[in-house]
Amino acid sequence: MNTSSVRLTEGAKAPSVSGSDTMPILEMRHVSKSFGGVKALRDVDFSILHGEIHGLVGENGAGKSTMMKIIAGVHAGFEGEMLVSGQPVHFRSARDALAAGIGMVHQELSVIPDLSVAENVFLGHQPVTSTGVIDWRRMNDMAREQIASLGLNIDPTTRMGSLPVGLQQLVELSRVLFSGAKLIILDEPTSALSPPEIERLFTVLRRLRDDGRSIVFISHFLDDVLAIADRVTVFRNGEKVITEHAAKLTKDSVISHMIGRGSANMHMGESADLAADDSKPIVLSVQQASDGVMLHDVSLTLRKGEISGVYGFMGCGLIELARTLFGKNALKSGTLMIDGQSIRFASTSAARQAGIAYVPENRKMMLFRTEPVFKNVSIAILDRIHSILLKTGREREISETHIKDLQIRPPRTDIALGNLSGGNQQKVALAKWLTHLPQVLILSEPTRGMDVGAKEDVIRIVKALRDRGVAIVVLSTEPETILTLADRVTVMKKGMVVKEFTTGHIDKSDLLAAA
Amino acid sequence: MTLADSTKSPKSGLKQFLSDQMRNIAPIFTLIILVLFFAVQSPVFFSVDNLLNILSNASITGIIAVGLTFVILTGEIDLSVAALANAIGITMAFFTIQPDYVNIATIPLPGVICIILTIASAVALGAVTAFGVTKIGIPSFIMTLAMMQIANGVSALLVRGQIAYIFPDFITLLGAGKIFGLRWSIIVCSLLLLFAHLVLTYTRFGRYVFMVGGNREAAEYSGVNVKMIIGAVMVISAACSGLAGMLGVAYFGSAQQNGFDDFLLTAISAVVVGGTSLFGGRGGIGNTIIGLLVLGVLNNGLDLIQIDSFLKILIRGLILLAALVINVYAQKLKEGTAEG
Structure with a gap:
């Protein structure tokens, strides 16, 4: 069984040899895909040629991940046709896709840090001797050869976890290659890499392309895409906008294809007029904050009655920054000041008592689904309303006020929270901080995954809080959210602050270009 | 808001009720079945003496189970x-003067000081466990396993x-004495159960215990000092165990190595059989009381109908397994219906 996938691949490779060089290795015809009535892809034609690096860009939700998951066999059901080397195929699983020579390297690496490099390369199909024992010598030799073919020199017996992330990623890439992939999909391969690491990755990718392999390079980092890709495809709202040679594109033209500038349907949050007011008193500030992992020298100032937006791509350190401000992650260096006093939080409880409130990006992390609504609302203020004994009547009263103010549906305090819709759950998550106004409110992805109505409600609530003097920071990977809410914008990239906008008119392309 | 949101109502009717209440219904149902079964099988089962016997046998376990309920509620x-x-x-x-024929080195102290020092040692050992679990970050399963060995070492x-x-004398009275024909140990255990129930249901600390068990991450992101709550329940558990130990040796009339060997399994069984969720956040003292009665009735009844004593051990294991299955199943049902 250890070689079955390789054998299958060689079978699938046969027709491609007979085909001409111009025949695409992969062709998607009229592909559509819906999730519960929402169209994620609309009638998309898309093809990848032999020996090309194909860049794939688009905003969150544009449909590029859905397309790649169909290609990699993760989404089995879709409308349309899929041809590999001219042969129609239908994958039921990622295993089928790999057997047909299509492999994917995900943004989150699936390596096992405590195993050796060779073991990671051969995970699941280690070579064995005739007695069924793992043939370590052969495995190490083959792994060394495999890695060397990428132009790298790594000792295969090294522990995986001791390698830098960039090399771990290349080892994972070689695993996919070793399983026989002719078409390799790389999802956000550069998001965790430093510039020299990116250069090394690009060298490897060019070498693979010259060997005749095809690569799909999905990324938010447009500079990277334009530097490595031969052709680039842009997705927007589930449709393919354009496929063009990279040489004919510029960053600006890609951005305008991504956001569809000039089109009639300008949505909420396409642009904003910033009005940062430096005369407002500083409530919280961080200077040169590092957490030793993700954040490097991050400085941020939150002012009374102002919403600061922090924008960046997924994995740029937004989550870590929010956690650090709320005392969940420790600050390794740098200072955190509240009202001019330097402070360090020993726990989230200390942060809460200092007047900081936090609504995380994931509602499950914030709410008790099997508990009634009123207990979810009161959890953050129990020590304010009760000394020792609980006054549940008071808790219910407070919850009822919030339910009315925030129009939470259904308007019942006793119903288990899990029975509420996502938007209403988000309102409960907000409500728990509203009884005693916090000094600082940290909102991570406050509108993600909500329907339009709930989104507008949340935006209205957040703005009302700002007007009541709360210093608010909104951290989001969605430019619309930032542009709708923020009075000033900080852009983060790879754990660092790269750009600040304080006044004047900005639009989505400014954010995308900065990040 | 959209119409869909406002019309979305919790699943109605019997199914919702049953899946919510399964962890409470199953143990009560088990208790009734056991009582009926043994009442039919043995004529002495329903006598006042025997029922009091069941209670007094359960009383020492009960004191341990009170502390354990707090711990298991936090997960x-x-x-x-x-x-x-x-x-x-x-x-x-x-710390008590022993008769000449007992060849043990002792440090005899006046009764009151002895009692205070003993309780303080229990709290101190609990604090060590709390420190290991919360500050160092050792999983409680392993930390308390180490503490088990340490305590055994102290005993030896x-x-x-x-x-x-x-x-x-005071402890001997509480552990072995009676008032109006009722053992003091039953009264102490009952008062402790009542007190623990009030704490869990009506105090802020009790609410935190449930919320930490229900979703630890959410509690932390709501600014609850999760480590402090977990540390506190570990100390409470040790204090309850200490009290059970003091009354227990008086109840048995002797203190010796391995004196409490059966109590670990019985106490955990009582809490779990009663329906308190092993994952935390669900259950409480009411469940523990039912669990204590189920185990008490079972042990007593199996003695009365003169079953093979070796088979008895197996039956206890099977009952515990059945309770675990129901426990996990009830958790899944509950989460399933809350999905909405």
Whole structure:
């Protein structure tokens, strides 16, 4: 069984040899895909040629991940046709896709840090001797050869976890290659890499392309895409906008294809007029904050009655920054000041008592689904309303006020929270901080995954809080959210602050270009 | 808001009720079945003496189970309860003057001081567990396993294979004495159960215990000091075990190595059989009381119908397994319906 996938691949490779060089290795015809009535892809034609690096860009939700998951066999059901080397195929699983020579390297690496490099390369199909024992010598030799073919020199017996992330990623890439992939999909391969690491990755990718392999390079980092890709495809709202040679594109033209500038349907949050007011008193500030992992020298100032937006791509350190401000992650260096006093939080409880409130990006992390609504609302203020004994009547009263103010549906305090819709759950998550106004409110992805109505409600609530003097920071990977809410914008990239906008008119392309 | 949101109502009717209440219904149902079964099988089962006997046998376990209920509600576990009870019982004997024929080195102290010191040692050992679990970050399962061994070591060193018989008068009264024909240990256990129930249901601390068990991450992101709550329940558990140990040695009339060997399994069984969720956040003292009665009735009844005593051990294991299955199943049902 250890070689079955390789054998299958060689079978699938046969027709491609007979085909001409111009025949695409992969062709998607009229592909559509819906999730519960929402169209994620609309009638998309898309093809990848032999020996090309194909860049794939688009905003969150544009449909590029859905397309790649169909290609990699993760989404089995879709409308349309899929041809590999001219042969129609239908994958039921990622295993089928790999057997047909299509492999994917995900943004989150699936390596096992405590195993050796060779073991990671051969995970699941280690070579064995005739007695069924793992043939370590052969495995190490083959792994060394495999890695060397990428132009790298790594000792295969090294522990995986001791390698830098960039090399771990290349080892994972070689695993996919070793399983026989002719078409390799790389999802956000550069998001965790430093510039020299990116250069090394690009060298490897060019070498693979010259060997005749095809690569799909999905990324938010447009500079990277334009530097490595031969052709680039842009997705927007589930449709393919354009496929063009990279040489004919510029960053600006890609951005305008991504956001569809000039089109009639300008949505909420396409642009904003910033009005940062430096005369407002500083409530919280961080200077040169590092957490030793993700954040490097991050400085941020939150002012009374102002919403600061922090924008960046997924994995740029937004989550870590929010956690650090709320005392969940420790600050390794740098200072955190509240009202001019330097402070360090020993726990989230200390942060809460200092007047900081936090609504995380994931509602499950914030709410008790099997508990009634009123207990979810009161959890953050129990020590304010009760000394020792609980006054549940008071808790219910407070919850009822919030339910009315925030129009939470259904308007019942006793119903288990899990029975509420996502938007209403988000309102409960907000409500728990509203009884005693916090000094600082940290909102991570406050509108993600909500329907339009709930989104507008949340935006209205957040703005009302700002007007009541709360210093608010909104951290989001969605430019619309930032542009709708923020009075000033900080852009983060790879754990660092790269750009600040304080006044004047900005639009989505400014954010995308900065990040 | 959209119409869909406002019309979305919780699943109605019997199914919702049953899946919510399964962890409460199943143990009560089991208790009724067991009582009926043994009442039919044995004529003495329903006598007042026998029922009091069941209660007094359950009383020492009950005191341990009170502390354990707090721990399990937060989603942690304490495996050191029985060993700790024994060590504390022996520590109390160590501070009490023993008869000449007991060959144990002791430091005799006046009764009151002895009792205070003994309780303080229980709290101190609980604080060590709390420190290991919250500050160092050792999983409670392993930390309390180590504490179990440490407590056994303390016991072994203090008694050195001997048996102590004498304890402070006040403790002897509580552990072995009676009032109006009722054992004091039953009264102490009942009062402790009542007090724990009030704490869990009507105090802020009690609410935190449930919320930490229900979703630890959410509690932390709501600014609850999760580590402090978990540390506190570990200390409460040790204090309850200590009290059980003091009353227990008086109840048995002796303090010796391995005096509480059966109590770990019985106490955990009582909490779990009663329906408190092993994952935390669901259950409470009411469940523990039912669990204690189920196990008490079962042990007593199996003695009365003169079943093979070796088979008895197996039956207890099977009952525990059945309770675990129901426990996990009830959790899934509950989460399933809350999905909406």
